[in-house]
Structure formats: C-alpha cells, structure tokens
Amino acid sequence: MQGFYYVESQGQTYECRLRGILKKTDRKDNCIVGDIVEFSEDCSITKVFERKNIIHRPLVANIDYIVIQFSAMDPRLDYERINILILNSYYHRIKPVIIINKIDLVEESEIEEIKNNLDYLKALDIDLFFVSTAENIGIEEVKSYIQGHVTAFGGPSGVGKSSILNLLQEGTTLKVGETSRKLKRGKHTTRATTLLPLKEEGFVIDTPGFSSVDLPEISNVQELIDLFPEFDLDEPCKFSNCIHVNEPGCAVKNAVEGGSISKERYEFFLRCYEKLKIERWNKL
Template structure:
C-alpha cells in the first residue's frame, strides 16, 4: 500500500502526492472510512491503493499531529500570519485573534507584514515592536521593492506552512514572487471598502522548490473564539505567562479584580496596552457568547 499527503479535496476527489513516486493521484475514499467517522482533509497523511485505471482509493488516514478548522487543513508545521501595513490597513485586533488561534493549535508562528513600501520599514517595525518583544518572529516584505523575500523563502524551506490573514494583503503575490510557476491569482483591494477580494477558493498544498509545502487559503476577516473557555484565554497570550499565579485571587480573570499582577504589568509597560485591551475584548466576547447559550 502506498503512502502520501492529500494536496487538495475537490469535487468529491482527493488528490494525493505519493511520497515514493512523487506523482499525484486522484483518489476516492473507501466507504469504510466514512462509515467509521473518519474525515479526510487537505494535509492528511494517508495510505492508498492504485486501481487499474490509474486512479486511487484511500484506505486509511494516519494520525494527525494537528488540524485547523478555518482554513480546514491538517499536519501543519507553522502558520504565516500575513497582513499589509496599508491597503488594507493593519488590523491588530484581527492579528491578535489569529495569534490566539495559532497558540491554541500549538503552531509555530511567523508574522509577515507586507507592502512595507506603502509606509516605511521603520514605521512597520515600530508598530510590530511589541510582538517581537513577546518572542514572535516578524518579517517585513514588499513584492514591488523586493524587500524580505529571501527571509520569507528561508522561513518556508522544508516546512509545511499555511498562510493566514485577510484578503488583499498580498499572500498570493508573495508566493508568486518566491516561485513564479505557482501562478496564483492575485486580487485587488476595493477602493470603496478598503478590503481585498477573495482570490483563493479552496485549500490546496503547493510544492515549493526549496523542499517546503505551502497552503494558499481563502482569506477571512473574522473568527469566533467562543469555543474556548474564558479562563483558558490567558494561556494563549504568551506575555501573560510570567505573571500568572501572582495575582491576589487564584481565579483572577485580569479584567476587574484588585491586586492583579497582569494589570500592574500593563501599567508598568511590561505588557503592551493594545494587546491587553484585545485580551479584554476577546474575554468579553467569549463570556457574552456563553451567557447567550
């Protein structure tokens, strides 16, 4: 039986890259997999057999090391969270939301700030300083001025990566600049609503010449965090970890309680004010959603 990786799922078929032959086969799923409740998604590692007509049948899905639900993809090494510095404007609240989701999935994170030619590299670094201080890797890119493309290519080398971020920030343009034969469709930013139009319609893993695999995924503008418990949110903001357990109350939510070590750290600029405010907004969002159930 052959082993491979699902590159995309489309029209009821699963396109599987065979690890040995390096060929891609169009496969169906064996009925028993469906009957046993096994779903198969992009990124899954599978075992499959070939039929006489050259197509294949997926017989087994191997254990996943992780999975995301939006985009729907499995077995990722890292997420490249991509935003533009302008056009559309950098949305730090959405960035923090995506970082929380990446922390929940226990993924390595690289923040890519694109279109730096529209502002300045110095201004972009100033805006992202607090994220670098936390420990996130941040790279700055410009397709037009060919800034940071080598840095991005090095990050992608030998990794299975997923790009995430809103539409119109240049994810497809960046990938095309690194490897032109990908020929991904590029959309323009609407001048009326200042947001990008979706150019990617499904999740597909693409092979890179440097040994990496990358998923170009549909863009999005909001994500729900209500599936996590309010008391767990604190663990997905890494800069809070040094202060947990130092508050007066063991159940401190770091929102309204007195003698809170986190709030004190914000006052002393040990924790960025804007990040803390987004933590409070997410906390309120989660609590309000739970109350409405």
C-alpha cells in the same frame, strides 16, 4: 472522500485507496490534504496519524505556519485585526508568523514605527518580516523561513497574498503531498489539491478562511486566557482562579503596570473578554 488518495513517500507518489475500516461514510475528513498516513504494499491506506492541527477552508491538516499578512499601506495596517488573527492561530494550534508587505510605499521611519507598535511579538516568539513583492524586497528571507514546511497564508483582502504566493510557488499545482522521510509514511492530497508546491521543498496554501474579523469559538474565560501565552507567569496571582480582570493582587495586571506585558495586548484581552461575555457566554 471517495476514490484515490495520492500519497508521497521518499520522492515517489503512490495512488492509494482508503482501507474500508477508515471510511466513516458520514464524514468528509476521514483522510484529508496534509494528513500523514501509513499504507500497505498494495497501496491501501491503513492508518491516518493524529493531526497536530486542522483548518476547514480549505480542509487541510498539519500546517506548520500560518502567515498573517498585512500591508504597510493600501490598505493600512489594522492592529486590532492582527491580534484577532494571532488569537485564531493559537486557537487552531498553528504557529503564526507576521508579514508586512508593500514597504515600498512607506518611509523608513514608518517601518520603525510599525516595529515599535508590534514589539510585543517578541514576547510571543512570533517572527516578523517586512517585504515588498513589487520590488522583491525580503522575499528570499521568507522563502528560506518556510522552506520544507507547510505554510498557510491568511490576511485581509488587497494586502498582496496572491502576489507573494506567485513569487514563492512553482506555478503549477501538483497533485501530490509533502515528501516524508520515512518509508511508507507520507502526506497525501486528493485530486482537488490545495497544497501549492514551493520552488524548493515545502508547500503553501491560500486560506480564505483565515482573514476573519470574528473571534474564534472560545467557550469560556479560561480558554481565552490560554490564548494569551504571555499571561502564563512564574509568579501566581493572589487568587488561583483569577481571570486577570478586576481581582486584587493580579500578577498579570502587575506585569502590565511594570511593562513586561504589553498594555496593548492586555487591553485587547479585555476587549475580547467583554465581547465574548456579552455576545456568547451570557447566552449559553
């Protein structure tokens, strides 16, 4: 990226340039939206700190939460897709949060049913919100949850992502990044910014790339297992190289039998395993 970078530090925005040594001309991700940087008195960015995560559509670094949004109705909840998006969040090392919108369209009993079906989220420490953007239910809770953070929104088409972003965000698109508390450290954006400021502190990002039904680029079974944190048990499997599929004495399968690991999640794991094996790993 050529030209200026707008770095925010202690409530001030600085127009900076990237120090030559940081410019690798063949790359467009030398310094991107959401980066935490160090800059000199003459407004030259001297260092880009290591990113905790990055997404590519749009290109943004250091996202705190990915909201996986669905609706209770119109379109109906797609449980398989929730699991796929959770997998994608873990793959990108971004903390997922689930929002179910349009609860004005369903009975209380249906909300209870959804809660039951998503009970496994507790074991994953994933928070779940029920909202209605049409009737302004649950929006305040979401606001305070994401305040002061950078939150990306993903999910299928028509679930009300634009509707919730309109309620949460300031309305205008600012050309500045997140305020940093430390002097001469700041997050920045370029001119074509994608961080939308919240009414309070923090930013939201619309992430069209985060609605995919594709599995992430998982290259082997161990990588897949690592994306199921609830499989990380104190008790080991009989075989140290157990992949929790057909082996005897498998602690994960025992936990599924015993009910401490959700059967739905385990079956989702098996479907991923079969699919990746056939479509990708066997072709390597």
